Amino acid sequence: MERKRIAIIGVGLIGGSLAIQLHEKKISSRLIGVESNKKHAQKALELELVDEIMSLDDAINNSDVIVLAIPVDKMVALLPEVLNKIDQQIIIDLGSAKAQLITALKDHPKRKRYVATHPMWGTEYSGPQAAVKGAFENKAVIICNADESDADALEWTKAMYRKIGMHLLEMDAADHDLHAAYVSHISHITSFALANTVLEKEKEDQAIFELASAGFESTVRLAKSNPAMWAPIFLQNRENVLDVLNEHIAQLLRFKESIEKKDEKNLQKLIEEANKIKKIIK
Amino acid sequence: MERKRIAIIGVGLIGGSLAIQLHEKKISSRLIGVESNKKHAQKALELELVDEIMSLDDAINNSDVIVLAIPVDKMVALLPEVLNKIDQQIIIDLGSAKAQLITALKDHPKRKRYVATHPMWGTEYSGPQAAVKGAFENKAVIICNADESDADALEWTKAMYRKIGMHLLEMDAADHDLHAAYVSHISHITSFALANTVLEKEKEDQAIFELASAGFESTVRLAKSNPAMWAPIFLQNRENVLDVLNEHIAQLLRFKESIEKKDEKNLQKLIEEANKIKKIIK
Numbered sequence: 226m227e228r229k230r231i232a233i234i235g236v237g238l239i240g241g242s243l244a245i246q247l248h249e250k251k252i253s254s255r256l257i258g259v260e261s262n263k264k265h266a267q268k269a270l271e272l273e274l275v276d277e278i279m280s281l282d283d284a285i286n287n288s289d290v291i292v293l294a295i296p297v298d299k300m301v302a303l304l305p306e307v308l309n310k311i312d313q314q315i316i317i318d319l320g321s322a323k324a325q326l327i328t329a330l331k332d333h334p335k336r337k338r339y340v341a342t343h344p345m346w347g348t349e350y351s352g353p354q355a356a357v358k359g360a361f362e363n364k365a366v367i368i369c370n371a372d373e374s375d376a377d378a379l380e381w382t383k384a385m386y387r388k389i390g391m392h393l394l395e396m397d398a399a400d401h402d403l404h405a406a407y408v409s410h411i412s413h414i415t416s417f418a419l420a421n422t423v424l425e426k427e428k429e430d431q432a433i434f435e436l437a438s439a440g441f442e443s444t445v446r447l448a449k450s451n452p453a454m455w456a457p458i459f460l461q462n463r464e465n466v467l468d469v470l471n472e473h474i475a476q477l478l479r480f481k482e483s484i485e486k487k488d489e490k491n492l493q494k495l496i497e498e499a500n501k502i503k504k505i506i507k
Numbered sequence: 508m509e510r511k512r513i514a515i516i517g518v519g520l521i522g523g524s525l526a527i528q529l530h531e532k533k534i535s536s537r538l539i540g541v542e543s544n545k546k547h548a549q550k551a552l553e554l555e556l557v558d559e560i561m562s563l564d565d566a567i568n569n570s571d572v573i574v575l576a577i578p579v580d581k582m583v584a585l586l587p588e589v590l591n592k593i594d595q596q597i598i599i600d601l602g603s604a605k606a607q608l609i610t611a612l613k614d615h616p617k618r619k620r621y622v623a624t625h626p627m628w629g630t631e632y633s634g635p636q637a638a639v640k641g642a643f644e645n646k647a648v649i650i651c652n653a654d655e656s657d658a659d660a661l662e663w664t665k666a667m668y669r670k671i672g673m674h675l676l677e678m679d680a681a682d683h684d685l686h687a688a689y690v691s692h693i694s695h696i697t698s699f700a701l702a703n704t705v706l707e708k709e710k711e712d713q714a715i716f717e718l719a720s721a722g723f724e725s726t727v728r729l730a731k732s733n734p735a736m737w738a739p740i741f742l743q744n745r746e747n748v749l750d751v752l753n754e755h756i757a758q759l760l761r762f763k764e765s766i767e768k769k770d771e772k773n774l775q776k777l778i779e780e781a782n783k784i785k786k787i788i789k
Contacts, residue, residue, distance in 0.1 A: 245737050253688065267728070268687075269729045276614065280569075308595070312667050314762045323554075324592045326557060327719050328741075339660065345718050345719075345720045346720060346721070347720065347721075347722065347730040348721075360583065364720065365717050367718065381545050387513070390716070394717060394718070396555075404718055405718075407704075407705050407708060407709060407721045408705070408718045408719045408720060409720055409722055409723060411704065411705075412701065412722050412723045412725075412726040413722065414759065414762050415697050415701055415726060416726055416781075416783035417753060417762065417777065417778055418758040418781075419693065419694065419697055419755060419758075420763055420780075420781040420782075420783070420784040421758045421777065421780055422689075422693065422751065422754045422755040423689050423690070423784070424780065424781075424783055424784060425754065425758070426689060426751065427689060434776065435647050435674070435676060436627050436647050436649065436676070436686055436687075436691075437627075437689045437690045437787065437788060438628060438629065438646065438690060438691055439628070439629075439630075440629065440631075440691055440694050440695065440728075440729050441690045441694045441788075442689060442788050443725050443726070443728050443729065443786055444694040444697060444698055444725070444726050444728075445694070445788060446722075446725050446726075447722050447726060448779070448781040448784045448787070449782060449784060449785050449788070450776035450782075452774075452775045452779050453775070455778055456771050456774040456775045457771070457776060458767055459762075459766050459774060460766065460771055460774070463766055463769070466766060467734070467766055467767065469704065469708065470759065470766070471761050471763070472707065472708055473700060473701060473759070474756060474759055474760070474763070475546060475703040476700040476701075476703045477696065477697070477700045477709070477752065477755070477756055477759070478756070479698055479703075480696050480699065480741075480752065481698075481749065481752050481753070481756070484741050484742065484745055484748060484749055484752070485744070485749065487742055487743065489738050489739070489742055490679055491737040492734075492741060493734045495699065495703065495737075496699055496734035496737055496738060497707075498702075498703055498704040498706065499646075499698075499699035499700075499703050499730040500702075500730065500731060500732075500734065501702070501706055502702040502705070502706060502727055502730045503731050505719065506719060506723075506724050506727060506728070506731070506739050
């Protein structure tokens with residue numbers, strides 16, 4: 226594929242990790258960073274994630290492709306502005322919630338230059354120092370409302386993700402947001418709430434944390450995730466997240482009831498049901 | 508330390524992994540397995556986890572140390588029976604709930620030959636084929652009500668765990684059960700309930716599982732755990748588990764309320780609170 230000048234708006238965990246891949250897979254001819262946090266901008270240069278840092282306007286004028294990797298509330302504010310300023314560049318976003326954004330852009334005259342994507346990869350860390358080599362590989366990327374994008378923009382975007390080693394899926398924004406609530410957003414809420422449960426109850430007793438086993442670490446790992454990224458996701462995907470959260474609380478209440486009633490048979494049954502996740506997660 | 512003839516009752520994930528360590532660290536002179544599941548017994552021999560399989564009575568008569576690694580409901584039934592049959596052997600249990608067991612044994616004439624321990628290690632897999640090399644190392648082991656055990660039994664048990672590479676902690680059974688509810692039992696319930704949430708809602712849509720990211724896998728991993736092991740733990744540690752589960756549901760309801768009210772400020776605050784888990788989990 227033709228190498229292009231690529232600007233990345235937001236050089237944090239996601240943007241920085243993508244930058245490494247664009248460079249290593251020889252997808253970019255030049256990498257421009259746009260970063261409002263000065264310390265992050267400096268760090269991104271130090272780590273050589275991007276070749277240079279520019280203002281938004283300069284970056285738009287000096288690139289063929291513009292990738293937005295910023296929190297979803299900032300995305301809804303900035304993406305229309307970027308579309309206002311471009312000529313024929315390709316615009317790609319990497320956000321974790323899609324319906325509100327795509328609806329907001331529906332009638333924009335430059336809508337077809339934009340490709341809505343969500344690569345299903347992340348870690349609980351944030352900032353340019355959290356960027357890692359080999360990110361995204363062998364993971365799924367969802368492309369939303371593909372038929373609303375120009376063919377050339379769509380094809381280049383797909384080629385980019387394939388070259389990084391991602392598995393492509395297409396769906397509409399509403400389906401994406403529902404599915405993301407199940408396989409990503411709810412996991413973060415349970416992990417945040419579990420951390421708060423333990424922190425709240427164990428204020429008086431530091432000794433407990435010596436006991437934390439690998440199981441606890443695994444379920445609470447996501448609780449380290451960035452508030453500036455996650456609070457806006459939960460609010461933009463509010464209805465789906467509430468729906469899944471209500472179901473999750475209902476499932477917890479089933480465990481509670483079985484334990485209260487000392488109903489071992491039903492408790493075993495609930496756990497056996499849960500074991501069916503083995504079919505899905507190897 | 509003096510090598511001893513050691514019998515392991517229950518050669519599954521925990522008993523099998525301990526057997527590997529006892530052999531590798533030259534703690535055992537002979538390893539005897541007692542296993543009611545014939546397939547597991549056969550597998551344990553095939554995998555050379557133990558030198559031989561014996562009946563319970565033969566194992567008791569041919570060993571210096573007897574380690575019980577069976578579900579906590581079976582433990583409460585079998586441990587008094589083992590104590591009835593021993594002479595001066597050391598008896599060690601590895602169960603995840605302690606108060607009920609220790610209370611039941613309080614007045615047993617052989618109580619002092621028994622050392623109550625809980626090594627804080629496990630995986631979501633079960634059976635002898637799940638046994639792994641290097642288990643338990645660098646993890647904590649809790650010894651409960653140490654002053655109720657004979658000095659020689661206690662010292663040998665501590666030496667065994669130190670030689671395996673574990674970090675020793677002592678506490679009474681009630682404190683153990685409270686802490687285990689926080690750092691282990693609740694993680695399993697949230698993970699089981701999360702699996703059931705997703706499985707329930709996604710019956711009609713297999714495609715979603717292509718999207719499962721590392722974050723989802725991490726929070727749902729424990730949902731693969733063995734019902735025969737976990738249902739009895741939740742019931743034996745019922746009051747603590749219910750207490751922590753109620754707190755966890757209350758924390759989830761805070762998230763729900765903030766999302767319902769679109770209260771981004773409070774949502775950020777809840778996540779920032781959860782981030783404090785970074786102090787504890789590196």
